[in-house]
Amino acid sequence: MSIISTLINGLSMGAVYALIALGYTMVYGIAKMLNFAHGDVIMVGSYVLFVFTMKSIKNPFLAILLAILFCVILGVLVECIAYRPLRGAPSLAVLITAIGVSFLLQSVAQLIFTVTPKQVTMFQFNSIEFNGLTIKTESIITLVVGMIVMIALTVFVNKSKTGRAMLAVSEDRGAAQLMGINVNRTIVITFAIGSALAAVASVFMLFIAPVTDPTLGAMPGIKAFVAAVLGGIGSIPGAMIGGVILGIVEQFALKYEFLASYSDAIVFAILILVLLVKPSGILGKKRHEKV
Amino acid sequence: MSEPLLQVKDLEVYYGVIQALKGISFHVNKGEIVSLIGANGAGKTTTLHTVTGLLRPKHGSIVYDGKDLTKVHPHKIVSMGLAHVPEGRRIFQNLSVYDNLLLGAYTKNDKAKINDQMEQVFEQFPRLKERRRQLAGTLSGGEQQMLAMGRALLSDPEMIVMDEPSMGLSPLLVSEIFEIIKTFREAGKTVLLVEQNAKKAMTVSDRVYVLETGSILTEGNAADLVNDERIKKAYLGE
Structure with a gap:
């Protein structure tokens, strides 16, 4: 019986990883860069939630909207100020810049809010008792909302004109330009979407543990990166599958005492294993090298 | 005679320090099919990429429909009526x-x-x-x-630039592709064609420019160049 509740927890944790992994994978697919500051957008979102649920207005729903808005603006600014001037630069330069942005965001958060963890309680949840099974309401909400967001994103990317442009840029930037697609604009939209998803993920992170500190985004960010690589970086359905697998594996590891303290190690062992066995990930395509 | 639809003047393009185009000039009139022919590395693709904004020239001008394209973003060129079928x-x-x-x-x-x-x-x-x-x-x-x-x-589009449309296709398909290019002219479109298959290109073209290592070697009506001994020898394999 408890396997089912672990599974539900795993699925909901997986939905959080998937939301974050989508930001990594979309930016990688379209801008061809690893945005290692992506996890820290979650942290920024959590502080916006802290300010607007605990300090002023005290309306969690409005706070969530403001967190999404704030993260979208942040993502767009980071892209325009830090990454755009490096378009065409060696990928190592871009990677180091991304790590720099990550440190910058953490340090600014530390300056404003100090390192002391802050309590952020948005809602009071009750557990549901069902046939002797205890299910956390927040897990169900995370799972359902996460699924709705991912379905909406899939429809948007595959059916809308902007989504089609994103797929075109991710496959062949030059050919996309020949179609009249503004590549820079498409990249900005991708950063905006990724950051909005990170803001939603920050809400769910605070469901799991209602405290935040300047390093809140670091661990889930890096785990979501593992999820993106596992699913095949650049692939949207891959990020979703990778996230869910990672969430389930982690929750089952935490369930057994002899494995619990190794749960992070297991996650990173998966990364090493994927890179050894199938570097392109579950749904990743082999890169067509042009000769 | 009216202004040409596309007028390229003294185009110089570099890849780093290597000069790929050494000041080429050519024009395409409305309704024409014009071919650029030449060996590998002559600068044919470079020319097309510069026309549609994927590469920027160091010197020279590209005037399409009265507007200078060298300052226009590549994604805006297609909405000006210039489409590119890439290599x-x-x-x-x-x-x-x-x-x-x-x-x-x-x-x-x-x-x-x-x-x-x-x-x-x-x-x-x-x-x-x-x-x-x-x-x-x-x-x-x-x-x-x-x-x-x-x-x-x-x-x-009003004008289509095509880069090696026959590349890697069977002879039967090559003929089919060139038949399609002829229909573009019948539909009133202007075509700038880059081809290694010089013989085929000449059969559909009005005028031809021959490129060699970044310069224009010769130009003329397709019908005349087909009988030019030098061209026959170097490009038509006769």
Whole structure:
């Protein structure tokens, strides 16, 4: 019986990883860069939630909207100020810049809010008792909302004109330009979407543990990166599958005492294993090298 | 005589320190099919990429329809009526045939007009219609070239530049592709063609420019150049 509740927890944790992994994978697919500051957008979102649920207005729903808005603006600014001037630069330069942005965001958060963890309680949840099974309401909400967001994103990317442009840029930037697609604009939209998803993920992170500190985004960010690589970086359905697998594996590891303290190690062992066995990930395509 | 639709003057393009185009000039009149022929590395593709903004010239001007293209963003050039069918087709392999065609009409907003154009393309290329739900990467080489041409047509261009449309195709398909290029002229479109298959290119072209290592070696009416001994020897293999 408890396997089912672990599974539900795993699925909901997986939905959080998937939301974050989508930001990594979309930016990688379209801008061809690893945005290692992506996890820290979650942290920024959590502080916006802290300010607007605990300090002023005290309306969690409005706070969530403001967190999404704030993260979208942040993502767009980071892209325009830090990454755009490096378009065409060696990928190592871009990677180091991304790590720099990550440190910058953490340090600014530390300056404003100090390192002391802050309590952020948005809602009071009750557990549901069902046939002797205890299910956390927040897990169900995370799972359902996460699924709705991912379905909406899939429809948007595959059916809308902007989504089609994103797929075109991710496959062949030059050919996309020949179609009249503004590549820079498409990249900005991708950063905006990724950051909005990170803001939603920050809400769910605070469901799991209602405290935040300047390093809140670091661990889930890096785990979501593992999820993106596992699913095949650049692939949207891959990020979703990778996230869910990672969430389930982690929750089952935490369930057994002899494995619990190794749960992070297991996650990173998966990364090493994927890179050894199938570097392109579950749904990743082999890169067509042009000769 | 009226102004040419495309006027290229003293174009110089560099890859780093290597000069790929050493000041070439040519023009294309409205309704013409003009070919640039020449060996590998002569600068044919470089010329086309510079015309449609994928490369920037160090010197020279490219005037299309009275406007200087050297300052225009590449994504804005297609909406000026200039479509580019790139070398190696560069269709979007992981998207459906239909989505590829829709991307061709990316700069258009009039849905009815797009559908109209789509019908025309399907009429000209019935195989694309049959396969419109298929991923473009699963098409044969000839079909992919047709898709690349159909995709260009969906932007409703006045002028089409085509880079090696016959590359890697069987002789039968090559002939088919050149028949299609002739229909572009019949539809009132202007074509700038880059080809290694000089013989075929000359049969459909009005005028030809011969490129050699970044310079224009000679130019003339296709009908005259076909009989030019030098051209015959160097490019037509006779």
